[in-house]
Amino acid sequence: MPYQRRQPTSSRGSLNSWRKTKKQPRESRGTSLLNINNVSLLNPVYKSAPALRKILLTNDDGVGKYGLWVLYEEIKSLGDVTVVAPESARSSTGMSLTFHKALRIKKIMIRGKVAYAVSGNPADCISLGIYRILNGRKPDLVVSGINEGDNISIQAVYSSGTVAAAVHAAIMGIPSIAFSLHIPENNWEERREIKLRMVKAAEVAGRITKWLMEKGLPEGVDYINVNFPYEIDRKTDIEITTLSKARYNDFIIERRDPRGKPYYWQWGKLKPVTEFKPGTDAYALFVEKKISISPMSLDTSVKASENLLEEIRRFIKS
Template sequence: MRILLTNDDGINSSGIRAAVKALNELGEVYVVAPLFQRSASGRAMTLHRPIRVKRVEIPGAKAAYGVDGTPTDSVIFAIARFGNFDLAVSGINLGENLSTEITVSGTASAAIEAATHGIPSIAISLEVDRKKTLGEGEGIDFSASAYFLKKIARAILENGLPEGVDMLNINVPGDATPQTPLAITRLARKRYCPTVEERIDPRGHPYYWIVGRQKTEFEPGTDAYALKVERKVSVTPINIDLTARVGLEEVKKVLRGFDSPGSSAGFYRKLDKDTEPQ
Protein backbone atom coordinates (compact mmCIF):
# COMPACT_ATOMS: atom_id res chain seq x y z
CA MET A 1 0.00 0.00 0.00
CA ARG A 2 1.17 3.51 -0.82
CA ILE A 3 0.15 6.25 1.60
CA LEU A 4 0.55 10.00 1.07
CA LEU A 5 1.01 12.04 4.23
CA THR A 6 0.78 15.83 4.31
CA ASN A 7 -0.32 18.63 6.66
CA ASP A 8 -0.57 22.41 7.01
CA ASP A 9 1.59 22.79 10.14
CA GLY A 10 4.79 22.25 8.17
CA ILE A 11 7.01 19.28 7.54
CA ASN A 12 8.85 19.72 10.85
CA SER A 13 5.67 19.37 12.91
CA SER A 14 5.67 16.73 15.62
CA GLY A 15 2.21 15.72 14.42
CA ILE A 16 3.45 14.58 11.04
CA ARG A 17 6.16 12.46 12.65
CA ALA A 18 3.60 10.84 14.93
CA ALA A 19 1.49 10.08 11.86
CA VAL A 20 4.46 8.44 10.08
CA LYS A 21 4.93 6.09 13.04
CA ALA A 22 1.23 5.26 13.04
CA LEU A 23 1.09 4.55 9.31
CA ASN A 24 4.38 2.93 8.34
CA GLU A 25 3.19 -0.53 9.41
CA LEU A 26 0.33 -0.23 6.92
CA GLY A 27 2.38 0.57 3.83
CA GLU A 28 4.98 2.83 2.24
CA VAL A 29 4.56 6.37 3.57
CA TYR A 30 5.48 9.29 1.32
CA VAL A 31 5.59 12.62 3.14
CA VAL A 32 5.08 15.80 1.12
CA ALA A 33 4.17 18.86 3.16
CA PRO A 34 4.77 22.62 3.30
CA LEU A 35 8.18 23.72 4.50
CA PHE A 36 6.53 26.23 6.81
CA GLN A 37 3.29 26.77 8.73
CA ARG A 38 0.39 27.25 6.29
CA SER A 39 -2.68 27.04 8.49
CA ALA A 40 -5.94 28.54 7.18
CA SER A 41 -4.66 28.44 3.60
CA GLY A 42 -7.70 26.51 2.36
CA ARG A 43 -7.46 25.21 -1.22
CA ALA A 44 -4.98 27.90 -2.28
CA MET A 45 -2.54 26.98 -5.06
CA THR A 46 0.69 28.70 -6.00
CA LEU A 47 0.19 29.68 -9.65
CA HIS A 48 2.15 32.92 -10.11
CA ARG A 49 5.65 31.82 -9.10
CA PRO A 50 7.61 28.59 -9.20
CA ILE A 51 7.64 26.35 -6.14
CA ARG A 52 10.81 24.85 -4.75
CA VAL A 53 11.14 21.51 -3.04
CA LYS A 54 13.62 20.25 -0.47
CA ARG A 55 14.40 16.63 0.40
CA VAL A 56 13.96 15.95 4.11
CA GLU A 57 14.87 12.93 6.22
CA ILE A 58 12.00 11.59 8.34
CA PRO A 59 12.48 8.23 10.05
CA GLY A 60 9.98 5.66 8.79
CA ALA A 61 9.09 7.51 5.59
CA LYS A 62 9.84 6.04 2.16
CA ALA A 63 10.55 9.58 0.96
CA ALA A 64 9.93 13.05 2.37
CA TYR A 65 9.86 16.46 0.68
CA GLY A 66 9.18 19.95 1.95
CA VAL A 67 7.42 22.28 -0.48
CA ASP A 68 7.62 26.07 -0.25
CA GLY A 69 3.93 26.31 -1.05
CA THR A 70 0.53 25.36 0.29
CA PRO A 71 -0.89 22.01 1.42
CA THR A 72 -2.73 21.76 -1.90
CA ASP A 73 0.55 22.39 -3.75
CA SER A 74 2.07 19.56 -1.74
CA VAL A 75 -0.60 17.07 -2.76
CA ILE A 76 -0.37 18.06 -6.42
CA PHE A 77 3.43 17.72 -6.34
CA ALA A 78 3.23 14.33 -4.61
CA ILE A 79 0.88 12.86 -7.20
CA ALA A 80 2.93 14.29 -10.08
CA ARG A 81 6.17 12.95 -8.58
CA PHE A 82 5.11 9.57 -7.21
CA GLY A 83 1.89 8.66 -9.01
CA ASN A 84 -1.30 7.47 -7.40
CA PHE A 85 -1.79 6.49 -3.76
CA ASP A 86 -4.08 4.05 -1.97
CA LEU A 87 -4.73 6.52 0.84
CA ALA A 88 -4.00 10.16 1.64
CA VAL A 89 -3.73 11.46 5.20
CA SER A 90 -3.49 15.10 6.25
CA GLY A 91 -2.35 15.66 9.85
CA ILE A 92 -2.04 15.06 12.69
CA ASN A 93 -2.98 18.73 12.96
CA LEU A 94 -2.27 20.86 16.01
CA GLY A 95 -5.75 22.06 16.84
CA GLU A 96 -9.21 20.85 15.90
CA ASN A 97 -10.82 21.49 12.50
CA LEU A 98 -14.58 21.58 12.95
CA SER A 99 -17.78 22.70 11.23
CA THR A 100 -18.39 23.95 7.71
CA GLU A 101 -15.32 26.12 8.20
CA ILE A 102 -13.11 23.14 7.29
CA THR A 103 -13.03 24.76 3.85
CA VAL A 104 -10.67 27.33 5.39
CA SER A 105 -8.46 24.64 6.91
CA GLY A 106 -5.27 23.74 5.07
CA THR A 107 -5.42 20.33 6.76
CA ALA A 108 -8.90 19.48 5.49
CA SER A 109 -8.26 21.11 2.12
CA ALA A 110 -5.21 18.92 1.48
CA ALA A 111 -7.40 15.86 2.01
CA ILE A 112 -10.08 17.37 -0.22
CA GLU A 113 -7.48 17.94 -2.95
CA ALA A 114 -6.38 14.30 -2.75
CA ALA A 115 -10.03 13.22 -2.87
CA THR A 116 -10.54 15.16 -6.13
CA HIS A 117 -7.93 12.82 -7.63
CA GLY A 118 -9.95 9.79 -6.52
CA ILE A 119 -7.78 8.96 -3.49
CA PRO A 120 -9.62 7.95 -0.29
CA SER A 121 -8.57 10.56 2.25
CA ILE A 122 -8.41 11.37 5.94
CA ALA A 123 -7.97 14.72 7.66
CA ILE A 124 -7.13 14.24 11.33
CA SER A 125 -6.76 16.94 13.98
CA LEU A 126 -5.96 16.93 17.69
CA GLU A 127 -7.58 19.38 20.11
CA VAL A 128 -4.81 21.30 21.87
CA ASP A 129 -4.53 24.12 24.37
CA ARG A 130 -3.29 26.98 22.20
CA LYS A 131 -1.79 28.74 25.22
CA LYS A 132 0.38 25.71 26.00
CA THR A 133 1.31 24.66 22.47
CA LEU A 134 4.90 25.51 21.61
CA GLY A 135 6.49 25.80 18.17
CA GLU A 136 5.84 22.70 16.10
CA GLY A 137 4.10 20.66 18.78
CA GLU A 138 6.92 19.83 21.15
CA GLY A 139 5.59 18.16 24.27
CA ILE A 140 2.17 17.34 22.80
CA ASP A 141 0.96 13.77 23.41
CA PHE A 142 -0.12 12.35 20.05
CA SER A 143 -0.50 8.77 21.25
CA ALA A 144 -4.32 8.66 21.26
CA SER A 145 -4.70 10.47 17.93
CA ALA A 146 -2.06 8.20 16.38
CA TYR A 147 -3.94 5.18 17.71
CA PHE A 148 -7.21 6.27 16.08
CA LEU A 149 -5.44 7.24 12.86
CA LYS A 150 -3.88 3.79 12.53
CA LYS A 151 -7.16 1.98 13.24
CA ILE A 152 -9.21 4.10 10.83
CA ALA A 153 -6.55 4.09 8.10
CA ARG A 154 -6.33 0.31 8.26
CA ALA A 155 -10.11 0.02 7.99
CA ILE A 156 -10.18 2.24 4.89
CA LEU A 157 -7.31 0.39 3.23
CA GLU A 158 -9.07 -2.92 3.83
CA ASN A 159 -12.68 -1.92 3.17
CA GLY A 160 -12.62 1.36 1.26
CA LEU A 161 -14.99 4.23 1.95
CA PRO A 162 -18.76 3.92 1.48
CA GLU A 163 -20.18 5.04 -1.84
CA GLY A 164 -20.68 8.80 -1.78
CA VAL A 165 -17.97 9.39 0.83
CA ASP A 166 -14.72 10.93 -0.43
CA MET A 167 -12.93 11.61 2.86
CA LEU A 168 -13.26 11.47 6.62
CA ASN A 169 -12.68 14.50 8.83
CA ILE A 170 -11.54 13.31 12.26
CA ASN A 171 -11.16 15.35 15.45
CA VAL A 172 -9.65 13.86 18.61
CA PRO A 173 -10.16 15.36 22.09
CA GLY A 174 -7.00 16.49 23.82
CA ASP A 175 -7.75 14.19 26.75
CA ALA A 176 -8.61 11.16 24.59
CA THR A 177 -7.40 7.63 25.32
CA PRO A 178 -7.72 4.48 23.19
CA GLN A 179 -10.97 3.83 25.08
CA THR A 180 -12.58 7.12 24.03
CA PRO A 181 -15.72 6.36 21.97
CA LEU A 182 -16.22 7.44 18.37
CA ALA A 183 -19.18 9.45 17.12
CA ILE A 184 -20.16 9.56 13.45
CA THR A 185 -21.21 13.16 12.96
CA ARG A 186 -22.21 15.87 10.54
CA LEU A 187 -20.52 19.24 10.25
CA ALA A 188 -21.63 21.96 12.63
CA ARG A 189 -22.88 25.03 10.82
CA LYS A 190 -20.29 27.45 12.15
CA ARG A 191 -17.55 27.49 14.76
CA TYR A 192 -16.26 31.07 14.74
CA CYS A 193 -17.85 34.50 14.43
CA PRO A 194 -15.05 36.43 12.68
CA THR A 195 -14.56 40.15 12.78
CA VAL A 196 -11.76 42.69 12.26
CA GLU A 197 -9.84 44.32 15.09
CA GLU A 198 -8.18 47.66 14.36
CA ARG A 199 -4.90 48.65 15.98
CA ILE A 200 -2.50 51.56 15.54
CA ASP A 201 1.18 51.09 14.74
CA PRO A 202 3.95 53.26 16.32
CA ARG A 203 3.73 55.71 13.41
CA GLY A 204 0.03 56.28 13.89
CA HIS A 205 -1.16 54.17 10.94
CA PRO A 206 -4.03 51.71 11.40
CA TYR A 207 -3.60 47.99 10.79
CA TYR A 208 -6.03 45.14 11.17
CA TRP A 209 -6.24 41.60 12.55
CA ILE A 210 -8.95 39.16 11.54
CA VAL A 211 -10.10 37.63 14.82
CA GLY A 212 -12.86 35.20 15.71
CA ARG A 213 -15.03 34.55 18.72
CA GLN A 214 -15.64 30.84 19.24
CA LYS A 215 -19.16 29.55 19.62
CA THR A 216 -19.77 27.48 22.73
CA GLU A 217 -23.19 25.99 21.98
CA PHE A 218 -23.60 23.33 19.29
CA GLU A 219 -26.38 21.17 17.95
CA PRO A 220 -26.32 17.49 19.01
CA GLY A 221 -25.11 15.20 16.25
CA THR A 222 -22.49 17.64 14.98
CA ASP A 223 -18.72 17.28 15.07
CA ALA A 224 -18.34 20.24 17.43
CA TYR A 225 -20.92 18.81 19.86
CA ALA A 226 -19.24 15.39 19.88
CA LEU A 227 -15.80 16.87 20.55
CA LYS A 228 -16.58 19.78 22.85
CA VAL A 229 -19.58 18.48 24.79
CA GLU A 230 -19.50 14.69 24.65
CA ARG A 231 -15.68 14.45 24.57
CA LYS A 232 -15.80 11.86 21.79
CA VAL A 233 -13.69 11.37 18.68
CA SER A 234 -15.78 12.87 15.89
CA VAL A 235 -15.65 11.19 12.48
CA THR A 236 -17.44 13.15 9.77
CA PRO A 237 -17.94 11.67 6.28
CA ILE A 238 -17.36 14.31 3.60
CA ASN A 239 -18.51 14.35 -0.02
CA ILE A 240 -16.68 16.86 -2.18
CA ASP A 241 -19.67 17.36 -4.47
CA LEU A 242 -21.06 20.58 -3.02
CA THR A 243 -24.27 20.42 -5.03
CA ALA A 244 -27.20 20.96 -2.67
CA ARG A 245 -29.39 17.88 -2.17
CA VAL A 246 -32.60 19.58 -3.26
CA GLY A 247 -35.07 18.90 -6.03
CA LEU A 248 -34.43 21.13 -9.02
CA GLU A 249 -38.12 22.02 -9.05
CA GLU A 250 -37.61 23.74 -5.70
CA VAL A 251 -34.89 25.91 -7.20
CA LYS A 252 -37.11 26.74 -10.17
CA LYS A 253 -39.84 27.92 -7.78
CA VAL A 254 -37.42 30.37 -6.22
CA LEU A 255 -36.24 31.60 -9.61
CA ARG A 256 -39.79 32.30 -10.76
CA GLY A 257 -39.23 35.75 -9.30
CA PHE A 258 -36.29 36.27 -11.65
CA ASP A 259 -37.13 39.40 -13.60
CA SER A 260 -35.04 40.21 -16.64
CA PRO A 261 -36.99 42.25 -19.24
CA GLY A 262 -37.18 40.49 -22.57
CA SER A 263 -35.41 37.34 -21.40
CA SER A 264 -37.35 35.73 -18.55
CA ALA A 265 -39.53 33.56 -20.79
CA GLY A 266 -36.48 32.21 -22.57
CA PHE A 267 -34.77 31.72 -19.23
CA TYR A 268 -37.57 29.49 -17.97
CA ARG A 269 -37.88 27.56 -21.25
CA LYS A 270 -34.16 26.85 -21.03
CA LEU A 271 -34.50 25.84 -17.37
CA ASP A 272 -37.40 23.51 -18.15
CA LYS A 273 -35.56 21.94 -21.08
CA ASP A 274 -32.43 21.34 -19.04
CA THR A 275 -34.37 19.60 -16.28
CA GLU A 276 -36.57 17.40 -18.50
CA PRO A 277 -35.97 13.63 -18.15
CA GLN A 278 -33.76 12.30 -20.92
Protein backbone atom coordinates in the same frame (compact mmCIF):
# COMPACT_ATOMS: atom_id res chain seq x y z
CA MET B 1 -3.23 24.21 11.78
CA PRO B 2 -6.99 24.61 12.02
CA TYR B 3 -9.22 27.59 11.73
CA GLN B 4 -7.64 28.62 15.06
CA ARG B 5 -7.35 32.06 16.56
CA ARG B 6 -4.36 32.71 18.75
CA GLN B 7 -3.54 35.99 20.44
CA PRO B 8 -1.71 38.16 17.87
CA THR B 9 1.93 38.53 18.74
CA SER B 10 3.12 39.43 15.40
CA SER B 11 -26.55 12.66 11.52
CA ARG B 12 -25.64 11.45 14.81
CA GLY B 13 -24.59 7.89 15.53
CA SER B 14 -21.69 5.75 16.58
CA LEU B 15 -19.57 3.63 14.31
CA ASN B 16 -21.90 0.71 14.68
CA SER B 17 -25.04 2.75 14.13
CA TRP B 18 -24.25 4.88 11.10
CA ARG B 19 -27.04 3.59 9.00
CA LYS B 20 -30.52 4.81 8.12
CA THR B 21 -32.10 2.80 10.89
CA LYS B 22 -34.30 3.48 13.83
CA LYS B 23 -32.64 5.68 16.44
CA GLN B 24 -30.95 3.69 19.17
CA PRO B 25 -31.25 4.50 22.86
CA ARG B 26 -28.58 6.97 23.92
CA GLU B 27 -26.81 4.52 26.21
CA SER B 28 -26.16 2.20 23.27
CA ARG B 29 -24.48 4.86 21.17
CA GLY B 30 -20.78 5.31 20.83
CA THR B 31 -18.15 2.63 20.75
CA SER B 32 -14.88 2.04 22.45
CA LEU B 33 -11.78 2.31 20.32
CA LEU B 34 -10.90 -1.16 21.54
CA ASN B 35 -13.69 -2.43 19.29
CA ILE B 36 -12.96 -0.32 16.23
CA ASN B 37 -11.85 -3.26 14.11
CA ASN B 38 -15.05 -5.16 14.88
CA VAL B 39 -17.59 -2.55 13.83
CA SER B 40 -18.96 -1.24 10.54
CA LEU B 41 -17.87 2.38 10.24
CA LEU B 42 -20.28 3.57 7.62
CA ASN B 43 -22.82 1.96 5.28
CA PRO B 44 -22.49 -1.75 4.58
CA VAL B 45 -22.18 -0.98 0.84
CA TYR B 46 -18.63 -0.02 -0.07
CA LYS B 47 -16.77 1.13 -3.11
CA SER B 48 -14.38 -1.40 -4.54
CA ALA B 49 -11.44 -1.49 -2.15
CA PRO B 50 -8.25 -2.78 -3.75
CA ALA B 51 -5.29 -3.68 -1.60
CA LEU B 52 -3.89 -0.27 -0.72
CA ARG B 53 -0.14 -0.07 -0.93
CA LYS B 54 0.94 3.48 -1.69
CA ILE B 55 0.17 6.17 0.91
CA LEU B 56 0.89 9.89 0.57
CA LEU B 57 1.24 11.61 3.95
CA THR B 58 1.08 15.38 4.36
CA ASN B 59 0.00 18.15 6.77
CA ASP B 60 -0.23 21.94 6.98
CA ASP B 61 1.91 22.53 10.08
CA GLY B 62 5.18 21.80 8.27
CA VAL B 63 7.29 18.82 7.32
CA GLY B 64 9.15 18.68 10.64
CA LYS B 65 6.13 18.69 12.92
CA TYR B 66 5.73 16.03 15.58
CA GLY B 67 2.14 15.16 14.69
CA LEU B 68 3.16 14.21 11.16
CA TRP B 69 5.89 11.85 12.28
CA VAL B 70 4.04 10.06 15.07
CA LEU B 71 1.32 9.39 12.50
CA TYR B 72 3.97 8.13 10.07
CA GLU B 73 5.16 5.62 12.67
CA GLU B 74 1.62 4.28 13.04
CA ILE B 75 0.87 3.86 9.33
CA LYS B 76 4.27 2.89 7.91
CA SER B 77 3.46 -0.81 8.28
CA LEU B 78 0.29 -0.38 6.19
CA GLY B 79 2.08 0.39 2.94
CA ASP B 80 4.77 2.39 1.19
CA VAL B 81 4.45 5.84 2.79
CA THR B 82 5.78 8.92 1.01
CA VAL B 83 5.96 12.11 3.08
CA VAL B 84 5.35 15.33 1.13
CA ALA B 85 4.62 18.38 3.28
CA PRO B 86 5.09 22.15 3.34
CA GLU B 87 8.60 23.29 4.27
CA SER B 88 7.04 25.65 6.84
CA ALA B 89 3.65 26.19 8.45
CA ARG B 90 0.81 26.81 5.98
CA SER B 91 -2.07 27.02 8.40
CA SER B 92 -5.48 28.24 7.26
CA THR B 93 -4.48 28.31 3.59
CA GLY B 94 -7.48 26.24 2.57
CA MET B 95 -7.19 24.70 -0.89
CA SER B 96 -5.03 27.52 -2.18
CA LEU B 97 -2.88 26.44 -5.13
CA THR B 98 0.27 28.32 -6.09
CA PHE B 99 0.15 29.69 -9.64
CA HIS B 100 1.82 33.10 -9.26
CA LYS B 101 5.33 31.87 -8.43
CA ALA B 102 7.59 28.86 -8.86
CA LEU B 103 7.47 25.95 -6.44
CA ARG B 104 10.47 24.02 -5.19
CA ILE B 105 10.90 20.54 -3.74
CA LYS B 106 13.69 19.63 -1.34
CA LYS B 107 14.51 16.00 -0.56
CA ILE B 108 15.49 15.92 3.11
CA MET B 109 16.08 13.48 5.95
CA ILE B 110 14.01 13.68 9.14
CA ARG B 111 14.25 11.08 11.90
CA GLY B 112 16.30 8.98 9.52
CA LYS B 113 13.48 8.97 6.95
CA VAL B 114 13.27 10.54 3.52
CA ALA B 115 10.77 13.38 3.21
CA TYR B 116 9.98 16.01 0.60
CA ALA B 117 9.63 19.64 1.67
CA VAL B 118 7.55 21.78 -0.68
CA SER B 119 7.69 25.58 -0.82
CA GLY B 120 3.91 25.77 -1.12
CA ASN B 121 0.62 24.87 0.49
CA PRO B 122 -0.85 21.46 1.39
CA ALA B 123 -2.83 21.28 -1.86
CA ASP B 124 0.40 22.00 -3.75
CA CYS B 125 1.98 19.08 -1.89
CA ILE B 126 -0.68 16.74 -3.23
CA SER B 127 -0.17 17.90 -6.82
CA LEU B 128 3.62 17.83 -6.70
CA GLY B 129 3.64 14.62 -4.72
CA ILE B 130 1.62 12.81 -7.36
CA TYR B 131 2.87 14.35 -10.60
CA ARG B 132 6.54 14.75 -9.71
CA ILE B 133 7.62 12.70 -6.71
CA LEU B 134 5.43 9.68 -7.55
CA ASN B 135 5.90 10.28 -11.29
CA GLY B 136 2.19 10.47 -12.04
CA ARG B 137 1.16 7.43 -10.05
CA LYS B 138 -1.81 8.20 -7.85
CA PRO B 139 -1.47 6.87 -4.30
CA ASP B 140 -4.07 4.47 -2.98
CA LEU B 141 -4.67 6.74 -0.01
CA VAL B 142 -3.85 10.29 1.10
CA VAL B 143 -3.51 10.91 4.84
CA SER B 144 -3.27 14.44 6.25
CA GLY B 145 -2.26 15.31 9.82
CA ILE B 146 -2.10 15.03 12.68
CA ASN B 147 -2.93 18.70 12.90
CA GLU B 148 -2.13 20.74 16.00
CA GLY B 149 -5.61 21.99 16.80
CA ASP B 150 -9.04 20.81 15.76
CA ASN B 151 -10.69 21.34 12.40
CA ILE B 152 -14.29 21.52 13.50
CA SER B 153 -17.25 23.06 11.63
CA ILE B 154 -17.85 24.21 8.07
CA GLN B 155 -15.87 27.30 8.98
CA ALA B 156 -12.74 25.20 9.55
CA VAL B 157 -13.25 22.74 6.71
CA TYR B 158 -13.18 25.57 4.16
CA SER B 159 -10.12 27.25 5.68
CA SER B 160 -7.98 24.39 6.98
CA GLY B 161 -4.92 23.39 4.99
CA THR B 162 -5.01 19.98 6.65
CA VAL B 163 -8.51 19.24 5.40
CA ALA B 164 -7.79 20.90 2.05
CA ALA B 165 -5.11 18.31 1.31
CA ALA B 166 -7.75 15.59 1.72
CA VAL B 167 -10.22 17.57 -0.39
CA HIS B 168 -7.72 18.08 -3.22
CA ALA B 169 -6.94 14.36 -3.21
CA ALA B 170 -10.65 13.53 -3.24
CA ILE B 171 -11.16 15.78 -6.27
CA MET B 172 -8.55 13.63 -8.01
CA GLY B 173 -10.53 10.54 -7.09
CA ILE B 174 -8.16 9.42 -4.34
CA PRO B 175 -9.57 8.18 -0.99
CA SER B 176 -8.38 10.52 1.73
CA ILE B 177 -8.64 11.25 5.43
CA ALA B 178 -7.67 14.20 7.64
CA PHE B 179 -6.76 13.93 11.33
CA SER B 180 -6.70 16.79 13.86
CA LEU B 181 -6.18 17.01 17.62
CA HIS B 182 -8.09 19.57 19.66
CA ILE B 183 -5.82 21.65 21.91
CA PRO B 184 -7.62 23.82 24.49
CA GLU B 185 -6.78 27.50 24.35
CA ASN B 186 -4.98 27.40 27.71
CA ASN B 187 -2.84 24.38 26.81
CA TRP B 188 -0.97 25.61 23.72
CA GLU B 189 2.28 26.18 25.63
CA GLU B 190 2.30 22.70 27.18
CA ARG B 191 4.43 21.20 24.42
CA ARG B 192 5.43 18.04 26.28
CA GLU B 193 1.82 17.25 27.15
CA ILE B 194 0.69 17.97 23.59
CA LYS B 195 3.25 15.43 22.32
CA LEU B 196 1.88 12.79 24.69
CA ARG B 197 -1.64 13.47 23.43
CA MET B 198 -0.40 13.28 19.84
CA VAL B 199 1.00 9.82 20.48
CA LYS B 200 -2.37 8.62 21.77
CA ALA B 201 -4.20 10.23 18.85
CA ALA B 202 -1.76 8.68 16.37
CA GLU B 203 -2.41 5.18 17.74
CA VAL B 204 -6.11 5.57 17.05
CA ALA B 205 -5.49 7.30 13.71
CA GLY B 206 -3.42 4.31 12.66
CA ARG B 207 -6.28 1.93 13.41
CA ILE B 208 -8.78 4.10 11.54
CA THR B 209 -6.40 4.26 8.58
CA LYS B 210 -6.04 0.48 8.61
CA TRP B 211 -9.82 0.14 8.61
CA LEU B 212 -10.09 2.52 5.65
CA MET B 213 -7.45 0.63 3.70
CA GLU B 214 -9.23 -2.66 4.27
CA LYS B 215 -12.78 -1.44 3.59
CA GLY B 216 -12.41 1.55 1.28
CA LEU B 217 -14.69 4.57 1.43
CA PRO B 218 -18.44 3.91 1.59
CA GLU B 219 -20.57 4.89 -1.40
CA GLY B 220 -21.26 8.61 -1.47
CA VAL B 221 -18.30 9.49 0.77
CA ASP B 222 -15.33 11.27 -0.84
CA TYR B 223 -13.15 11.82 2.22
CA ILE B 224 -13.30 11.68 6.02
CA ASN B 225 -12.55 14.40 8.57
CA VAL B 226 -11.52 13.13 12.01
CA ASN B 227 -11.09 15.23 15.16
CA PHE B 228 -9.66 13.89 18.41
CA PRO B 229 -10.48 15.37 21.83
CA TYR B 230 -7.56 16.51 23.97
CA GLU B 231 -8.55 13.84 26.49
CA ILE B 232 -8.02 11.05 23.93
CA ASP B 233 -7.23 7.53 25.11
CA ARG B 234 -8.06 4.00 23.98
CA LYS B 235 -11.41 4.08 25.77
CA THR B 236 -12.61 7.26 24.09
CA ASP B 237 -15.90 6.77 22.26
CA ILE B 238 -16.46 7.56 18.60
CA GLU B 239 -19.31 9.57 17.13
CA ILE B 240 -20.29 9.81 13.47
CA THR B 241 -21.11 13.48 12.97
CA THR B 242 -22.32 16.19 10.65
CA LEU B 243 -20.62 19.58 10.55
CA SER B 244 -21.58 22.45 12.80
CA LYS B 245 -21.84 25.74 10.96
CA ALA B 246 -19.20 27.79 12.76
CA ARG B 247 -16.97 27.54 15.80
CA TYR B 248 -16.20 31.25 16.11
CA ASN B 249 -17.99 34.56 16.06
CA ASP B 250 -15.77 36.65 13.81
CA PHE B 251 -14.68 40.23 14.31
CA ILE B 252 -11.86 42.56 13.26
CA ILE B 253 -9.27 44.12 15.57
CA GLU B 254 -7.86 47.47 14.47
CA ARG B 255 -4.42 48.71 15.53
CA ARG B 256 -2.23 51.67 14.55
CA ASP B 257 1.37 51.60 13.37
CA PRO B 258 3.94 54.22 14.52
CA ARG B 259 2.83 56.50 11.68
CA GLY B 260 -0.77 56.30 12.81
CA LYS B 261 -1.92 54.19 9.87
CA PRO B 262 -4.41 51.43 10.68
CA TYR B 263 -3.74 47.71 10.33
CA TYR B 264 -6.02 44.82 11.18
CA TRP B 265 -6.19 41.36 12.74
CA GLN B 266 -8.94 38.94 11.85
CA TRP B 267 -10.05 37.44 15.13
CA GLY B 268 -12.84 35.39 16.60
CA LYS B 269 -14.47 34.55 19.89
CA LEU B 270 -15.21 30.93 20.64
CA LYS B 271 -18.91 30.18 20.64
CA PRO B 272 -20.41 28.81 23.86
CA VAL B 273 -20.76 25.02 23.71
CA THR B 274 -24.49 25.47 24.36
CA GLU B 275 -24.82 26.73 20.78
CA PHE B 276 -23.67 23.43 19.26
CA LYS B 277 -26.35 20.94 18.27
CA PRO B 278 -26.24 17.25 19.24
CA GLY B 279 -25.01 15.14 16.36
CA THR B 280 -22.53 17.75 15.13
CA ASP B 281 -18.75 17.52 15.21
CA ALA B 282 -18.47 20.40 17.69
CA TYR B 283 -20.96 18.82 20.10
CA ALA B 284 -19.22 15.45 19.98
CA LEU B 285 -15.77 16.96 20.53
CA PHE B 286 -16.41 19.74 23.02
CA VAL B 287 -19.44 18.50 24.96
CA GLU B 288 -19.24 14.71 24.81
CA LYS B 289 -15.43 14.55 24.56
CA LYS B 290 -15.70 11.94 21.81
CA ILE B 291 -13.80 11.37 18.61
CA SER B 292 -15.70 13.07 15.80
CA ILE B 293 -15.70 11.26 12.46
CA SER B 294 -17.39 13.27 9.71
CA PRO B 295 -18.01 11.56 6.35
CA MET B 296 -17.67 14.22 3.66
CA SER B 297 -18.94 14.69 0.12
CA LEU B 298 -17.39 17.05 -2.41
CA ASP B 299 -20.76 18.02 -3.86
CA THR B 300 -22.20 20.76 -1.67
CA SER B 301 -25.05 21.64 -4.03
CA VAL B 302 -28.69 20.91 -3.25
CA LYS B 303 -31.51 19.87 -5.56
CA ALA B 304 -33.92 22.70 -6.24
CA SER B 305 -37.64 22.11 -6.50
CA GLU B 306 -39.41 22.49 -9.86
CA ASN B 307 -41.49 25.30 -8.37
CA LEU B 308 -38.34 27.27 -7.59
CA LEU B 309 -36.98 26.68 -11.08
CA GLU B 310 -40.19 27.89 -12.71
CA GLU B 311 -40.28 30.94 -10.45
CA ILE B 312 -36.71 31.88 -11.43
CA ARG B 313 -37.47 31.35 -15.13
CA ARG B 314 -40.56 33.57 -14.97
CA PHE B 315 -38.66 36.28 -13.10
CA ILE B 316 -35.78 36.30 -15.61
CA LYS B 317 -38.09 36.39 -18.64
CA SER B 318 -40.44 39.03 -17.25
